[in-house]
Amino acid sequence: MGTVHSAAIEPYRARLFVEDEIVKDAEITVGVNHRGVERIMEGLPVEKANSLTEKICGICSGVHLWNSVLVAEKGLEIEIPERASYIRIIVAELERIHSHLLYLAHGNEVLGHETFSMRLFYIRETVMELLRMIGGNRVQYGVPIIGGVRPRAELDEMKTQKIREGIDYIREKVKEFADRFTSDPMIMSRITGICPLSRKDALRLAVTGPTLRATGVEFDLRREMECYDPFEFDIITQDDGDVKSNLLVRVFEIFESVKIIRQALDNLPEGAVVDRSWEMQDTDITKSYVEAPRGTLYHSYALEDGRVRNVVIRTPSMANIGAMQHALIGHHITDAQLGIVQCDPCFTCTDRAIEIVKI
Amino acid sequence: MEHILGAIGTIIIGFIVSLWLPGLERKLIHARIQQRIGPPISSPGIMAPLKFFFKQTIKPYSPLPRLYNSLPLIGLLSVFFILLFTLPEAYHLGALASIVAIVGFLKIEEVIYVFMGSLSKSVMSLRMPFPDLAKGAKHPNVQRSFLEDISAMRAFRLIAFGSFPLYIALFIPAVISRSIFLGDIVAYQQINGPILFSVAGVIGAIVFFIGYIILLNEYPFVIIKAKADVIEGPYMEYAAKWRALIYIMRGFLMFTLAILFSVLFLGMPPTIFTWGILVNILVAVLFPMLMASFSAFAPIFTFKQFYPVTFGATILGVVALLAAFI
Amino acid sequence: MGIRSYARARAIHAMLVYTGGCNGCDIEIVNAVFSPKYDAEQYKIFLTWNPREADVLIVTGPVTKQNEKPLKEIYKAIPEPKLVIAAGACALMGGVYKNIHGDIPSEEIAGPVEKIIPVDAKVPGCAVRPEDVLSGVVSILPKLLEAK
Numbered sequence: 001m002g003t004v005h006s007a008a009i010e011p012y013r014a015r016l017f018v019e020d021e022i023v024k025d026a027e028i029t030v031g032v033n034h035r036g037v038e039r040i041m042e043g044l045p046v047e048k049a050n051s052l053t054e055k056i057c058g059i060c061s062g063v064h065l066w067n068s069v070l071v072a073e074k075g076l077e078i079e080i081p082e083r084a085s086y087i088r089i090i091v092a093e094l095e096r097i098h099s100h101l102l103y104l105a106h107g108n109e110v111l112g113h114e115t116f117s118m119r120l121f122y123i124r125e126t127v128m129e130l131l132r133m134i135g136g137n138r139v140q141y142g143v144p145i146i147g148g149v150r151p152r153a154e155l156d157e158m159k160t161q162k163i164r165e166g167i168d169y170i171r172e173k174v175k176e177f178a179d180r181f182t183s184d185p186m187i188m189s190r191i192t193g194i195c196p197l198s199r200k201d202a203l204r205l206a207v208t209g210p211t212l213r214a215t216g217v218e219f220d221l222r223r224e225m226e227c228y229d230p231f232e233f234d235i236i237t238q239d240d241g242d243v244k245s246n247l248l249v250r251v252f253e254i255f256e257s258v259k260i261i262r263q264a265l266d267n268l269p270e271g272a273v274v275d276r277s278w279e280m281q282d283t284d285i286t287k288s289y290v291e292a293p294r295g296t297l298y299h300s301y302a303l304e305d306g307r308v309r310n311v312v313i314r315t316p317s318m319a320n321i322g323a324m325q326h327a328l329i330g331h332h333i334t335d336a337q338l339g340i341v342q343c344d345p346c347f348t349c350t351d352r353a354i355e356i357v358k359i
Numbered sequence: 360m361e362h363i364l365g366a367i368g369t370i371i372i373g374f375i376v377s378l379w380l381p382g383l384e385r386k387l388i389h390a391r392i393q394q395r396i397g398p399p400i401s402s403p404g405i406m407a408p409l410k411f412f413f414k415q416t417i418k419p420y421s422p423l424p425r426l427y428n429s430l431p432l433i434g435l436l437s438v439f440f441i442l443l444f445t446l447p448e449a450y451h452l453g454a455l456a457s458i459v460a461i462v463g464f465l466k467i468e469e470v471i472y473v474f475m476g477s478l479s480k481s482v483m484s485l486r487m488p489f490p491d492l493a494k495g496a497k498h499p500n501v502q503r504s505f506l507e508d509i510s511a512m513r514a515f516r517l518i519a520f521g522s523f524p525l526y527i528a529l530f531i532p533a534v535i536s537r538s539i540f541l542g543d544i545v546a547y548q549q550i551n552g553p554i555l556f557s558v559a560g561v562i563g564a565i566v567f568f569i570g571y572i573i574l575l576n577e578y579p580f581v582i583i584k585a586k587a588d589v590i591e592g593p594y595m596e597y598a599a600k601w602r603a604l605i606y607i608m609r610g611f612l613m614f615t616l617a618i619l620f621s622v623l624f625l626g627m628p629p630t631i632f633t634w635g636i637l638v639n640i641l642v643a644v645l646f647p648m649l650m651a652s653f654s655a656f657a658p659i660f661t662f663k664q665f666y667p668v669t670f671g672a673t674i675l676g677v678v679a680l681l682a683a684f685i
Numbered sequence: 686m687g688i689r690s691y692a693r694a695r696a697i698h699a700m701l702v703y704t705g706g707c708n709g710c711d712i713e714i715v716n717a718v719f720s721p722k723y724d725a726e727q728y729k730i731f732l733t734w735n736p737r738e739a740d741v742l743i744v745t746g747p748v749t750k751q752n753e754k755p756l757k758e759i760y761k762a763i764p765e766p767k768l769v770i771a772a773g774a775c776a777l778m779g780g781v782y783k784n785i786h787g788d789i790p791s792e793e794i795a796g797p798v799e800k801i802i803p804v805d806a807k808v809p810g811c812a813v814r815p816e817d818v819l820s821g822v823v824s825i826l827p828k829l830l831e832a833k
Contacts, residue, residue: 021509021662034749035705035782036791043788055781058709058812102712109719112578112585112659118393121720139709139812186579190658333509334585334661348708395721399695402729406695410740413689415765417737481737481762591735598737598764 016328016336023336026328028321038311041301046072046146046280049308053299054140056313057349059102061140062095063292064313067299069144070290075283075303076146083271084148085227086264087155090163091134091143093257093264097170098127099293100250103344107247110341111190116181123173130166133159148274160265171258178251188244195339197241197327205323208316209295211343214249215241221291230267231260241327246342280306292316294344315349362448368631369446370439376640377614378405380647381606388651404610408603419596420480427478427596430471431604437467438608442615447628450542458529458539461619465525465574468612469518472583475593476511510592513583516662517573520669521580525570527676531563532623534683541622548626555624562679564624569672571616572650575609579657580665617643690830693740697730697829699822700739700763704756704798706746706780709812710773714743717815725819736762740829741822744798745813747775747782753795760802768825771798772818774811781811 016023037056041049053068054061066088073080105120128138134153135141143153155163181187197207202215212219213236220235222228236252238245280303287300295316302309320343328336382400390397421427441464443449444456532554533539536547554560573580584592594605621627621642629639660668699718703711718725718732725732733739736759748756760769774780776798782791798804805828808821 021512034751034793035747036793037782039789040782040785040791044785048785052781052785055707055811058707058712061707061709105719108658112581113657114389114719115393115655118395118719118721121716122394122722125720125722137812138814139713184656186660186664187658189664190661332661332663334582334659346708348706390726393721395724396727397724398726398729398731402696403731406692406729407698407731409688409692410696413693414740417764419737481735586734591738595735596737602738 016333021333023328023331023333026325026336028325028340038313041308041311043307043309045306046303046308050146051142053313054142057346058139059099059346060095060292060294060349062091062143063290063297065142066092066144067288067290067297069146070288071286071299071301072146072303074288075286076278076281078147078275078278080148081271081273081275082269084273086268087149087153087273088144089227089231090261090264091131091141093260094127094131096257096293097254098124098131100254101127103250104247107341110338111187113187116177119177123170126166126169130163133162145274147276147278148272151274154273155268163261164265167258167261171255174251174254191243191247191338194243194335195327195331195342197323199241201326202241202323205326206319207323208319209292210249210253211246211295211320211323213237214245221289221296225290231263233260243338243342285310294346295320315346317346317350321345321350365631366446366448369629369636370442372631372636373442373614373618373629374611376643377610380404380610380613380644383644384647384651388648389655392652392655408606411603411606412600414599416599419598421478421596423478427475428601430475431597431601431608434468434471435604435608435611437464438611438615440464442618445541445618445622445628447545447630450540456541458533462526462529465522469514469522472514472593473511473518476507476514479507479593479596481507481595506590507593507595510583514593517583520666521573522570523669524566524672524676525574527673527680528563528567528570529623531559531676531679531683534680535559544623545626545628553625559679559683560624562675562682566672566676566679567620567624568649571646572654573669574616575612575650577650578654579660581659582661582665585659613647614643617646620646693830694826695729697741698733698739699730699741699743700733700736701743702756702759704744704746704752705749706775710745710775713812713815714745714772714818717818723815723819728819728823730822737764739763740766741768741770743770743772743818744776745773747779747794748796748798748801749793750795753801756801766829768805768829769802770806770808770821770825771804772808772821773813774809777807777809
């Protein structure tokens with residue numbers, strides 16, 4: 001299945017070795033999408049480099065920017081005000097909601113169910129409107145900056161009220177959708193037991209994120225992050241690692257995100273949102289990890305004279321997609337297509353290479 | 360003379376009604392269920408084929424382009440003949456106006472999918488240029504196949520299993536009225552009332568409905584042209600006027616099968632000079648709408664679900680046959 | 686207008702090709718067609734994935750070197766009359782990947798879409814808004830209707 005295909009939003013190439021329509025072996029080739037982002041970032045001033053990381057991916061753009069800003073703040077040892085941290089978390093959780101809704105809608109489209117896909121896209125519009133209200137743009141909103149949050153993203157009474165209404169609406173509609181979805185025998189027979197990934201395989205192949213949680217391992221990076229300490233949420237796991245488990249994990253994670261946003265809105269502390277009283281120094285390579293909607297995201301770079309050096313970015317989809325090659329074996333082609341989509345692949349994030357020297 | 364005028368008039372009316380059917384299905388049912396405003400009613404059925412007539416004709420990428428291009432015409436002709444032989448003016452033609460002939464023409468219409476699939480080699484499947492051919496090379500020297508070949512094999516299986524429900528449903532009225540000729544079936548129903556109003560008839564109608572969906576390749580039985588993996592299946596290389604023929608053939612098939620239902624189960628052959636034609640048009644409009652409301656809520660069935668469902672429908676058909684004997 | 690332009694105006698098939706990039710424009714366009722809020726089917730624009738069936742080609746993303754030949758092949762496979770719409774900042778001028786002027790320029794971008802296939806309409810934005818894409822398609826229609 002070539003680079004442009006109806007079920008794949010991004011270009012990649014999947015070679016399936018098929019015998020009588022059952023997949024015997026699979027090979028997913030990435031690399032068509034390579035833009036050399038790490039290479040272009042070399043030598044840019046810090047703020048410009050941060051704004052470039054946002055354009056790596058259109059779906060998870062907020063977490064890329066957040067992580068990149070965290071690297072700079074860790075290296076320069078800047079303390080940001082608490083209100084800024086809460087606002088950053090609200091935006092990150094809203095992004096998680098919209099990314100999971102996109103995954104559900106796309107999964108339904110691959111399944112063949114256009115009606116559910118359209119209903120989910122309609123629910124997703126609410127989140128886009130909220131993000132546009134906070135950040136200014138629907139897709140790349142650019143809320144975190146070094147030192148805090150952009151002053152435009154300040155939340156006043158009216159905006160908090162709108163966010164509350166928005167997430168109540170989302171929670172109600174997604175609950176209805178989940179009840180309807182799981183009680184439909186045609187869909188359930190199509191997704192149960194398809195392309196399972198066992199727990200041992202998942203740990204061996206370095207899978208992260210909701211795909212790992214769907215196989216039964218309880219690991220959520222948000223518990224390790226300092227800024228998530230005041231919030232209380234559950235880690236969602238399912239058992240089988242097949243398509244049904246992946247879908248259900250993400251549906252329940254939407255509910256958890258709604259819980260976190262409600263807690264953040266209730267306890268929003270007062271104060272400034274940005275702290276510009278820091279000064280630029282040279283730093284060594286600092287690393288930062290964050291929980292993106294697809295798994296663990298890693299950024300690292302060093303600062304030299306205000307410019308960025310030695311960027312390394314590693315996205316979760318890189319390992320998840322590789323693990324999917326393993327899970328596809330033994331299934332029918334149409335199910336295999338569903339199996340590739342089940343790990344929520346983001347091929348645009350994945351294409352990366354470190355190429356400082358040209359041969 | 361009157362007979363011939365009546366036949367031509369009925370066919371023309373059938374053709375005109377069938378042009379509106381895809382639009383009705385898309386706007387009134389699919390769009391309403393998906394909570395959006397759909398396209399205007401004339402767009403998918405009439406305006407789309409018309410627009411395709413005005414596009415540049417290209418040579419399809421295929422080993423036998425002229426055969427590939429003529430396949431929709433063969434399909435359209437076979438559907439046309441089915442409609443022709445349900446007209447009462449054609450009943451005196453003997454064996455051509457019987458259930459056996461109709462089964463034969465439906466077979467032709469199904470078999471052309473297999474040919475279309477194996478003859479179409481589109482750019483979207485294998486000819487898409489990619490820098491390397493054998494990266495990783497776990498299994499070198501393996502034959503690479505086009506997406507449409509998979510579709511052709513699936514169409515083959517669909518012919519083998521998927522046509523059972525419709526064919527059994529076609530034979531139920533024949534068993535009840537003790538004859539396979541359409542003229543006798545209609546005459547039997549003029550005397551004893553429509554077959555639909557008996558136990559065997561009701562079950563037969565349900566089986567016919569399921570067979571209708573399978574034959575038209577609508578969701579959930581859409582595996583030969585599922586958007587998820589074979590993009591469009593056998594139709595990939597059609598452009599310009601041949602694609603227009605595909606669209607028209609689909610609308611025509613929807614109409615013709617509904618007319619077949621009204622002849623076999625309701626006993627109302629289409630004649631333009633009586634009010635019965637309105638009943639026929641009503642059935643022709645109702646069937647696609649029912650089918651669309653069922654298919655809007657169904658995912659694509661893979662073979663794992665397809666076999667049990669078809670098997671169940673076949674058993675139901677056999678039960679109806681037995682009930683007809685009693 | 687004659688029957689030809691009338692028929693062409695009432696059923697337009699659009700095909701979407703995504704050639705590398707960040708994915709944002711692509712999702713916004715799929716949003717425009719697949720979501721009930723910006724439903725493009727009410728404007729008689731149908732989405733298709735088959736170049737033989739398409740009239741309008743919507744290209745997003747800066748064309749990476751490995752996607753250059755596929756894009757040309759798909760463009761050749763569409764029968765006349767055809768239109769091309771380049772949507773998004775990346776498709777118009779290489780976007781942020783070509784123009785950020787760091788120390789080392791990117792080598793993987795084969796240039797904006799204009800260098801590879803002729804473009805009829807340009808829709809700016811990063812990411813492009815669905816309503817802009819729809820108005821772009823609608824504004825280019827007279828060229829399609831009057832073409833031979």
